[in-house]
Structure formats: C-alpha cells, structure tokens
Amino acid sequence: GDSVTQMEGPVTLSEEAFLTINCTYTATGYPSLFWYVQYPGEGLQLLLKATKADDKGSNKGFEATYRKETTSFHLEKGSVQVSDSAVYFCALSARGSQGNLIFGKGTKLSVKP
Amino acid sequence: GAGVSQSPSNKVTEKGKDVELRCDPISGHTALYWYRQSLGQGLEFLIYFQGNSAPDKSGLPSDRFSAERTGGSVSTLTIQRTQQEDSAVYLCASSRSGGGEIYEQYFGPGTRLTVT
Numbered sequence: 001g002d003s004v005t006q007m008e009g010p011v012t013l014s015e016e017a018f019l020t021i022n023c024t025y026t027a028t029g030y031p032s033l034f035w036y037v038q039y040p041g042e043g044l045q046l047l048l049k050a051t052k053a054d055d056k057g058s059n060k061g062f063e064a065t066y067r068k069e070t071t072s073f074h075l076e077k078g079s080v081q082v083s084d085s086a087v088y089f090c091a092l093s094a095r096g097s098q099g100n101l102i103f104g105k106g107t108k109l110s111v112k113p
Numbered sequence: 114g115a116g117v118s119q120s121p122s123n124k125v126t127e128k129g130k131d132v133e134l135r136c137d138p139i140s141g142h143t144a145l146y147w148y149r150q151s152l153g154q155g156l157e158f159l160i161y162f163q164g165n166s167a168p169d170k171s172g173l174p175s176d177r178f179s180a181e182r183t184g185g186s187v188s189t190l191t192i193q194r195t196q197q198e199d200s201a202v203y204l205c206a207s208s209r210s211g212g213g214e215i216y217e218q219y220f221g222p223g224t225r226l227t228v229t
Binding site: 032042043044045046049051089091093098099100101102103104105106 | 117144146148155156157158161163169172204206208210215216217218220221222223
C-alpha cells in the first residue's frame with residue numbers, strides 16, 4: 001500500500017542553520033504531497049503542498065519540490081529560527097482517493113538560540 | 114472564523130467502557146476526516162465523511178469503532194469496550210470537499226484518550 005518515510009528525529013540545530021528533512025513516498029500513480037507542522041501545544045497545520053511532479057511548495061521560508069524520479073519531497077529552509085521548533089510531518093494523498101492523508105512518523109525539530 | 118473544535122479535550126476511561134468523541138467541523142466544509150495519533154503507529158486515517166454520503170470506513174481498526182455524522186455537520190466517533198491500545202490522540206479534520214480536487218484539511222486540537 002501507499003506509504004511515507006521520513007527521517008528519524010529528533011533534529012537539533014542552531015539558529016540560522018540550514019534545515020533538510022528527508023521524505024520519500026511509495027504510491028500508485030502520482031499523489032499529492034504535503035508537509036504539515038505541529039507546534040508545541042497546537043494542532044496540525046498545513047505548511048506547504050505540491051500536487052504534481054516538479055511543483056515546488058513554499059511557505060514561511062520553507063520549500064519542498066515534488067521529485068517524481070526519486071519519489072521524494074524533502075523539506076528545506078535556509079535559515080531556521082527558534083520559532084520553527086516543532087514536529088514536521090510529510091504526507092501524501094493518493095490520486096483518485098477521498099483525500100485522506102497518509103502520514104510519515106514525524107520529525108521533531110529543536111532550534112537553539 | 115471558528116476552526117474545527119473537538120470535545121472533550123481529554124478523556125480518561127476504564128478498560129471495557131464505551132466513549133464518544135465529538136467533532137464540530139468548520140461551517141460549510143463538506144468533507145470530514147478522523148485520524149488517530151499514537152506513539153507506536155504515528156498518524157493513521159480512520160474514517161471519512163463527504164456530505165450525507167455513506168462514509169469510507171476503510172481505516173477503522175476494529176468493529177469496536179464506529180462514527181456518524183448528523184446533518185452533514187457534527188460527527189461523533191464511538192469506541193466500544195475500550196482497550197489500552199486505544200489510548201491515543203484522536204484528531205478530526207475538515208475541508209471544503211474531498212476526492213477530486215485537493216483542498217487543505219483543517220485539523221482540530223484533538224481529544225487525548227487514556228484507557229486505564
């Protein structure tokens with residue numbers, strides 16, 4: 001079945017460091033891909049999405065590019081801030097599905113000042 | 114506007130008891146999803162409602178789990194004869210529509226269920 005694999009955490013970075021969180025997927029056809037974020041004490045929020053190959057999703061300085069050839073959707077940010085500390089989830093929605101999301105396990109990011 | 118709300122925020126129950134969890138979606142959202150977030154399994158899809166259509170129950174882990182959605186709005190997830198492995202955070206999400214077009218899902222704060 002469809003699945004999402006993302007890098008294990010936790011990830012600890014210093015402020016202004018470069019961030020990469022790897023995400024790969026297995027799916028039939030071409031799914032839509034998402035990154036969700038869960039800040040401490042808050043609910044899940046959509047961070048960015050891409051619905052077709054080579055699309056780049058971006059928001060709040062974060063970017064991810066839908067790579068069909070490597071079935072990947074890695075999350076990147078050039079300079080992280082303390083306020084980016086959160087748990088990040090990669091997810092897919094299969095083409096033709098009801099829109100239900102299949103999530104990776106999540107990666108906890110801690111940014112130190 | 115108001116977001117997705119869920120109640121209760123926390124629920125502690127004894128093994129074998131039944132529990133009901135409630136979700137109020139964003140007004141006008143026709144699609145509603147239930148997910149479960151647990152340490153061992155991560156985030157899992159449970160059930161999907163689209164308007165007044167029959168739900169997609171493909172993610173429900175056992176027949177102890179059921180859900181309904183009244184009037185295409187409020188939804189209740191019921192777990193009968195709770196087991197310790199049911200302990201998790203139950204999340205509800207709604208979106209403008211499901212299937213076909215991909216719309217953002219808005220998540221509620223969740224109900225943390227602890228089965229003792």
